[in-house]
Amino acid sequence: MARRGSLSDSGSDSGSEDSSLSDSELQEAFSRGALKPGLNVVLEERPKRRNDADGLRQCLSELKQQLAWVERLDVTSGQVVDPASQSASSKDAVDPENDFQREMSFYRQAQAAVLEALPRLRKLQIPTRRPDDYFAEMAKSDQQMQKIRQKLKSKQEAMERSERAKQLRAMRKYGKKVQTEILQRRQKEKKNMLNAVKKYQKGLSDKLDFLDEEQTSSQGNKNGSASQRIKKGPNAKRRYKNQKFGFGGKKKGSKWNTKESFNDVSSFRSKVAHNKGPGKSGKGGKKALNKRPGKRARQKMKSRAR
Amino acid sequence: MAAAKRKRDAPAARPKKRAKGVPSAPEPGAEPGPAGAEYSIPPPVSQGKWKNKERVLIFSSRGINFRTRHLMQDLRTLMPHSKADTKMDRKDQLFVINEVCEMKNCNKCIFFEAKKKQDLYMWLSNTPQGPSAKFLVQNVHTLAELKMTGNCLRGSRPLLSFDPTFDKEPHYALLKELFIQIFSTPQYHPKSQPFVDHVFTFTITDERIWFRNYQIIEEDASLVEIGPRFVLNLIKIFQGSFGGPTLYENPHYQSPNMVSSFVFVFLSWFKPSQQLSTTQPLTHFPHPVGWGRKSGKKK
Numbered sequence: 001m002a003r004r005g006s007l008s009d010s011g012s013d014s015g016s017e018d019s020s021l022s023d024s025e026l027q028e029a030f031s032r033g034a035l036k037p038g039l040n041v042v043l044e045e046r047p048k049r050r051n052d053a054d055g056l057r058q059c060l061s062e063l064k065q066q067l068a069w070v071e072r073l074d075v076t077s078g079q080v081v082d083p084a085s086q087s088a089s090s091k092d093a094v095d096p097e098n099d100f101q102r103e104m105s106f107y108r109q110a111q112a113a114v115l116e117a118l119p120r121l122r123k124l125q126i127p128t129r130r131p132d133d134y135f136a137e138m139a140k141s142d143q144q145m146q147k148i149r150q151k152l153k154s155k156q157e158a159m160e161r162s163e164r165a166k167q168l169r170a171m172r173k174y175g176k177k178v179q180t181e182i183l184q185r186r187q188k189e190k191k192n193m194l195n196a197v198k199k200y201q202k203g204l205s206d207k208l209d210f211l212d213e214e215q216t217s218s219q220g221n222k223n224g225s226a227s228q229r230i231k232k233g234p235n236a237k238r239r240y241k242n243q244k245f246g247f248g249g250k251k252k253g254s255k256w257n258t259k260e261s262f263n264d265v266s267s268f269r270s271k272v273a274h275n276k277g278p279g280k281s282g283k284g285g286k287k288a289l290n291k292r293p294g295k296r297a298r299q300k301m302k303s304r305a306r
Numbered sequence: 307m308a309a310a311k312r313k314r315d316a317p318a319a320r321p322k323k324r325a326k327g328v329p330s331a332p333e334p335g336a337e338p339g340p341a342g343a344e345y346s347i348p349p350p351v352s353q354g355k356w357k358n359k360e361r362v363l364i365f366s367s368r369g370i371n372f373r374t375r376h377l378m379q380d381l382r383t384l385m386p387h388s389k390a391d392t393k394m395d396r397k398d399q400l401f402v403i404n405e406v407c408e409m410k411n412c413n414k415c416i417f418f419e420a421k422k423k424q425d426l427y428m429w430l431s432n433t434p435q436g437p438s439a440k441f442l443v444q445n446v447h448t449l450a451e452l453k454m455t456g457n458c459l460r461g462s463r464p465l466l467s468f469d470p471t472f473d474k475e476p477h478y479a480l481l482k483e484l485f486i487q488i489f490s491t492p493q494y495h496p497k498s499q500p501f502v503d504h505v506f507t508f509t510i511t512d513e514r515i516w517f518r519n520y521q522i523i524e525e526d527a528s529l530v531e532i533g534p535r536f537v538l539n540l541i542k543i544f545q546g547s548f549g550g551p552t553l554y555e556n557p558h559y560q561s562p563n564m565v566s567s568f569v570f571v572f573l574s575w576f577k578p579s580q581q582l583s584t585t586q587p588l589t590h591f592p593h594p595v596g597w598g599r600k601s602g603k604k605k
Contacts, residue, residue, distance in 0.1 A: 049555040056476040056553050059437045059545060063483050071358050071493050073502065074466040074486045076473060096512035107529060110507045110520045113467030114527040121502055128502050128522065130459070136499060137460045139383050139532065140449060151452045 070124050075117050079108035191246075198247045203305050204233045235292065358492035363407050363433075365391035366418035374418055374426050376448040380534045381416065383449070384519070385489065386461035386497035388416075400429075400548040407433040414488045415547075418443075425562045428538065430484055431547045437480060438547045441515075441538040442562070449533045456521030456530035458504040463491040464519075465505040472510065477543055477554040481515070482508075504532060513558040514539050 094105045121128055138145075199205050233239060245254045271277040293301070364382055366374065370393075382388050389410050394403070394417075407415050417429040426446070431438030447454070466489060472482040489506055491498050507518045515538040520529040541561075543554040 049557045050552045051477070051555070052551075052553045053476045055545060055551075056480050056543070059553065060476070060480045060483055063432060063436050063480070063487070065487065067358060072466070072486050072490050073463060074468060074482075074490065076468040076470060076482075078470050094511060102511060102516075105511070106507050106509050106516060106518050107520070109469065109509055110467050110505050110518070110529055111527040113465060113507070114505055114522055114529070117465050117502075118525060118527075126502060127500060129525070130501055130503065138457050139460045140457045144450065145457055148452050148455050152455065 069120070070126065073117065075113040077109065077112040077116055079105060079112055195243075195246060202247070203302075356492060356494040356496065360387055360414065360487060360490075360492050361410075361412040362388045362414040362416060362488055363391055363410055363412040364388045364416045365406075366393055367396050367420060368393045369396070369423060370418060370420040370426070371423065373446050373448060374420060376450060377446050377534055377536065378418060380449040383460060384458075384464070385491065387491055387495050403429075403431075403548050404433055416488065417548075427541075429548065430488060432484065432487070433547050436547060437484065437543060437545055437553065438550075439481060439484065439543045440541045442541060442559070443536050443538060444514075445535070445537045447533055447535045451533060454531045454533035454535075456504075456523075456532035458521050458532055459499040459501060461491070461495075461497050462499040462501050462503050463493070464489065465502055465522075466490055467505055467507040469509045472508070477540075478510070480543065480553075481540070505529070513556075 094101050096102055118128060140148075196205075200208065234242065241255060269277075362385060364378055364385075366378055370378075382390055389412055391406060391410060394406070403415060403417055407413070413433055415429070415431045415433050417431070419427040419429065421427065426443040428441045428443050429438060430441070466486055468482055468485075472478045485508055502522075504519060504521050507516075507520065509516045509518075516535075517538065518535050519532045521532045522528075523530055539559055540554075540556045541559050542552050542556070544550045545553050
């Protein structure tokens with residue numbers, strides 16, 4: 001029986017579509033409300049898929065042979081429950097697109113079947129293990145097996161080679177890093193040594209400690225110099241700049257300000273800057289330490305110290 | 307007879323198995339032992355025990371490609387109870403196959419049919435009267451593929467493993483019975499080997515039947531795949547052999563033509579239709595997709 005459907009846009013005639021029904025019947029149907037206005041077309045009904053369950057069962061009963069299990073060797077089983085992975089009940093969740101999962105499910109099904117069947121076979125005295133001296137024709141020829149073995153071997157070798165290459169590269173990188181560290185350390189030591197020598201030459205320190213291996217930071221040594229000024233040497237700012245840029249061999253702009261040093265106001269002491277610190281003229285004390293002597297005075301001090 | 311006479315002289319410590327003249331099934335392990343002591347003419351293989359006379363005819367139509375041919379050969383290798391036949395012309399009707407089977411004295415048949423050099427269909431049938439089923443075969447991998455490393459004796463009897471889903475539906479139960487009768491090697495078949503060392507698995511996933519073949523290495527069920535492997539997509543089950551009323555149609559099956567036409571339509575949504583037949587005069591230019599308005603008119 002054809003179903004009647006109607007299209008959304010209004011059409012004209014509907015009567016010519018079904019000639020099987022007379023006009024009066026159509027009118028009745030319309031008055032009942034079974035028909036909607038518009039173009040009524042005969043829709044093709046989807047061909048029903050045949051599923052003759054009784055016929056199938058009958059066929060099966062005809063087809064079945066009364067054979068002992070040993071003739072058929074069939075096993076219907078679920079999968080081996082793998083404790084590590086999901087339980088067998090989630091087998092329905094096996095994603096057929098996920099190749100590995102799918103193949104593992106087949107593998108587990110085969111395993112379960114084998115585990116069930118082997119004891120039965122043993123009971124029926126059907127051998128499952130081939131004796132070592134039983135030589136017979138195999139499904140794949142020896143040549144084929146050789147090819148397979150070669151391929152496996154070559155794959156393994158390629159993997160090993162790439163592993164070795166990676167390790168070598170990593171080791172070389174590490175070695176290079178270590179070497180650069182060593183070189184840098186040596187250069188630093190050399191630099192420090194030279195600085196110490198220069199300092200000694202300039203008379204700022206008369207210790208010969210730099211000849212020893214150990215270089216400790218300068219400790220407070222009270223003897224050998226009259227003036228406390230020389231004890232301290234130049235002030236902190238001077239010492240910092242000397243340490244950073246060294247003596248001699250100055251590059252042109254090395255003592256100029258950089259952006260970072262300009263923006264760095266951490267060493268700004270407002271009391272110092274505005275000359276308003278404690279111990280100033282108000283207390284009567286003289287902050288001789290912060291007052292830098294003039295050029296002449298400094299030269300005199302230097303020559304005196306030599 | 308000649309084979310038996312020849313065997314008299316050769317040392318019997320290594321029984322080399324050929325088609326006939328072989329010490330038979332039940333205790334092959336015991337054979338090398340007493341063979342040294344005295345020698346007797348080995349009895350015929352089956353010793354009269356071969357009862358299950360199941361024979362399967364495996365052949366194809368013309369126009370198959372190399373992969374299908376290899377698959378057929380692999381099946382013939384794995385199933386010693388199979389027989390081969392020449393290619394059938396596509397002109398003949400399918401019920402001719404029943405007569406071919408009768409002539410070869412076979413009661414089951416596997417028939418491969420190739421269409422358009424791409425699609426492969428497989429018919430499984432119980433020839434005189436029984437049911438038959440048509441499948442679309444996909445994802446064929448043959449024995450010769452190097453990824454499958456297992457091996458088994460030629461003609462050894464397989465274990466068959468089925469999914470529990472096969473017992474749930476009547477059409478699957480019928481298919482299961484058909485598979486069992488076709489793929490299991492009869493016991494004491496003269497070309498068979500007495501050991502059970504590989505297992506065929508049939509699993510239902512994604513509305514299709516997946517076939518795998520594994521070799522049993524150890525008694526603790528460690529397996530290695532031998533091949534071949536293929537996927538069967540059921541189309542129809544018929545009551546008769548290669549014909550007859552349809553018992554079951556697979557609602558999930560889509561024929562390859564439909565799939566390709568769907569793909570074609572789907573792709574043509576994205577491209578402007580540029581195909582103009584050269585014979586038609588150009589009455590109007592095809593409207594390119596994406597130009598909705600005149601270029602001068604901005605929103």
